[in-house]
Amino acid sequence: MMTNYDDYGVPVGAYREPESLTHQAFRVARAFVLYRLKPRIQQIRDGKWSWRRSISLGKIIIAVWFITLYWGERKVFNSSIDSCRWEAWEKWDSNANPHRLVFIADPQLVDPHTYPGRPWPLNTLTVKHTDLYLRRTYSRIQKVLYPDSVILLGDLFDGGREWSTPTTKSPEAQYRKYGDSFWLKEYDRFGRIFFGHWGDGGMLPRLGQPGRKIISSIPGNHDLGFGKGIQIGVRRRFNAYFDDGNRIDIIGNHTFVSIDSVSLSALGQENADSMKEIWEPTMEFLDGAKNQKQRFVQRTLREQQGLSPNLPYAHEMIEAHQLAKAALPHFSEQVTEFPTILLTHVPLYREPGTPCGPLREHWPPSQPPKGQTEPPEKDDRNAISVSGGYQYQNVLHREVTKDIAEKVGDIQYAFSGDDHDYCEVVHRAYPSGGGGIREITVKSISWAMGVRHPGVLLVSLWNPVDAHGNRLEKDSTEPTLQTHLCLLPDQLGTFIRYATLFGITIFSLVGRAALVASGRIITTQLNDNPLLPLTEHASSAENEKAGLSSQPQATFKDSISSNSSTSSERANLQVRSTNARTRSVSPVSGYGLPPAQGNYGNYTYPLVQHAGYYGPPDEDKKEMKVWGSVSTAKQKPKKKGFALFIQELRNSLFLVATIVFPWYFWLIWHG
Incomplete structure (x- = not known):
């Protein structure tokens, strides 16, 4: 078979493209298995392996961090939401x-108004972590609980009232640089959390339910301001994107009446007549609330019977003189109203010191006096403070609360926000649906609002009725509504655990480095144990002892026979004479290749294909390393004392950080 050569005397096809990165990575992995993993497995088989040799302080710390981070970024969120499953607390037939339904109160997205003096990057990290917390909990609620409806009770933003509009400016000079563009970015941020993850558990309604609904139109004092501090331009902007805060919804055969209580509160402040533009829309809504409730119930009952929700118009001609007496079709038949539920951001008025109950976290109930088992009727420590300040008021005015109860009528339940902590009271001083108005102030869902355990309120509604709105249950006195406080993870407590473990990590690694530096712990320093074994060239004397010549006398047959030699023979490399280095100037003579010597049989490849290793000068040969047996080359002197302490501490910290931080960021990124 003839061999073709190119112009430089190189056989055509003798060389290939360099290996791909994938192939190189495979070879490194193969080397790791052969030289590291396989010997370790062999030690285990031979009984030479022990746990004490394999376990180190760094590995233990890494394992503890892995478990702690998974617990803090996954387990606590999963377990807290899983414990609130509807089946675990519902008591229906x-x-x-x-x-x-799920009530969410006071997310108050952290912005420049929340911590105005907090420096970068602490403020940025707070924004990122609060958003991450809201997104995780809300997404988990959708996936696990899959509520039919979600209602937010105001304070969607923290500084929404401060961001200027084309017609208004913030009353505080430090926030006037933030305008409509900034508010729109905050709105998009809010939407990516609560609207973007609305369908994480699915979009289809549950069997027997008309559909899924999310309501976020109730404004808070951080969204608009409070009373006379509200600017009309700010409210118009909020209503344009979230809808009017005054509305009526029929949900689960219950009538939900939502009111803009922060605007209505201007009616109870000085010079109320001059602020008529602020409170008048809510008051007009309340004036027609009873008729609106009746009409909404009638429409819902018609829909449940498969009829059109509105009455059809009469197809008849009306003479001009009859227009004054003509009327649109209206419902003449009276129906039984559904239980009425009031939704307001600001809690209803109560006497100072009215207790909030045992579920209040920040200020639990005071201990009753000796000899008494019932909690005290007045408990200032456990109550919502009846007070106010700049752009806020903890409860509505007494007169405003009374107007709401009278104009809405038959209120059985009320749900509010604003306070950030849980509070449950029964108002018996106002007109109600019987037994007083049971009001629950819902906890904030954000961990940055002053409560260690944020929460949401779960509400289960069951009120089967006939075509006229009458209850089908045998016992009509049974409640149609059940509630459950769902507590969310203590994020601040999680950070405290991380900080504690970080301190333990530093202390442990510093102690280990000190013991190594003092000689109490013997360890191999870095670079003493490479991934693959290294060797150096044998010296000329060693070659002569092995019966090898330093002259280039290798033949093709010798190279073939060397492939079948023993492992000890393969460890020795032949060295060509330095005289063979010289090349001629002209490529005509084959780039100075020496003439073929010896008998090579029918082998006709040029000698360049079998060029040996020329090697460095003799004085450098002792320090050369190639693949083979154990290395005996010169090594740098090992560090001692403080230098060894710093090296061990740096290396151990680097080892832990390079494994733990990627794990933490992966948990956050995929959270």
């Missing part, structure tokens, strides 16, 4: 199919 087995044939009930209740409407399931």
Whole structure:
């Protein structure tokens, strides 16, 4: 078979493209298995392996961090939401199919108004972590609880009232640089959390439910301001994107009446007549609330019977003189109203010191006096403070609360926000649906609002009715609504655990480095144990002892026979004479290749294909390293004392950080 050569005397096809990165990575992995993993497995088989040799302080710390981070970024969120499953606390009959609703209060997205003096990057990290917390909990609620409806009770933003509009400016000079563009960015941020993750658990309604609904139109004092501090331009902007705060919804055969209580509060302040533009829309809504409730119930009952929600218009001609007496079709038949539920951001008025109950976290109930088992009727420590300040008021005015109760009528339940902590009271001083108005102030969902355990309120609604709105249950006195406080993870406590473990990590690694530097712990320093074994060239004397010549006398047959030699023979490399280095100037003579010597049989490849290793000068040969047996080359002197302490501490910290931080960022990124 003839061999073709190119112009430089190189056989055509003798060389290939360099290996790909994938192939190189495979070879490194193969070397790791052969030289590291396989010997370790062999030690285990031979009984030479022990746990004491394999376990180190760094590995233990890494394992503890892995478990702690998974617990803090996954386990606590999963377990807290899983413990709130509807089946665990609902107490309806087995044939009930209740409407399931979640109340969310005061997310108050952290912005420049929240911590105005907090420096970068602490403020940025606070924004990122609070958003991450809201997104995780809300997404988990959608996936695990899958509520039919979600209602937010105001204070969607923290500084929304401060961001200027084309017609208004912030009353505080430090926030006037933030305008409509900044508010729109905050709105997009809010939407990516609460609207973007609305469908994480799915979009289809549960069996027997009309559909899924999210309501976020109730404004808070941080969204608009409070009373006379509200600017009309700010409110118009909020209503344009979130809808009017005054509305009526029929949910689960219950009538939900939402009011803009922060605007209505201007009615209870000085010079109320001059602020009529602020409170008048809510008051007009309340004036027609009873008729609106009746009409909404009638429309809902018609829909449940498969009829059109509105009455059809009469197809008849009306003479001009009859227009004054003509009227649109209206419902003449009276129906039984559904239980009325009031939704307001600001809690209703109560006497100072009215207790909030045992579920209040920040200020639990005071201990009753000796000899008494009932909690005290007045407990200032456990109560919502009846007070106010700049752009806020903890409860509505007494007169405003009374007007709301009278104009809405038959209120059985009320749900509010603003306070950030849980509070449950029964108002018996106002007109109600019987037994007083049971009001629950919902906890904030954000961990940055002063409560260690944020929360949401789960509400289960079950009120089966006939075509006229009458209850089908045998016992009409049974409640149609059940609630459950769902507590969320203590994020601040998680950070404290991280900080504690970080301190333990530093202390442990510093102690280990000190013991190594003092000689109490013997360890191999870095670079003493490479991934693959290294060797150096044998000296000329060693070659002569092995019966090898330093002259280039290798033949093709010798190279073939060397492939079948023993491992000890393969460890020795032949060295060509330095005289063979010289090349001629002209490529005509084959770039100075020496003439073929010896008998090579039918082998006709040029000698350049078998060029040996020329090697460095003799004085450098002792320090050369190639693949082979154990290395005996010169090594740098090992560090001692403080230098060894710094090296061990740096290396151990680097080892832990390079493994723990990627794990933490992966948990956050995929959270």
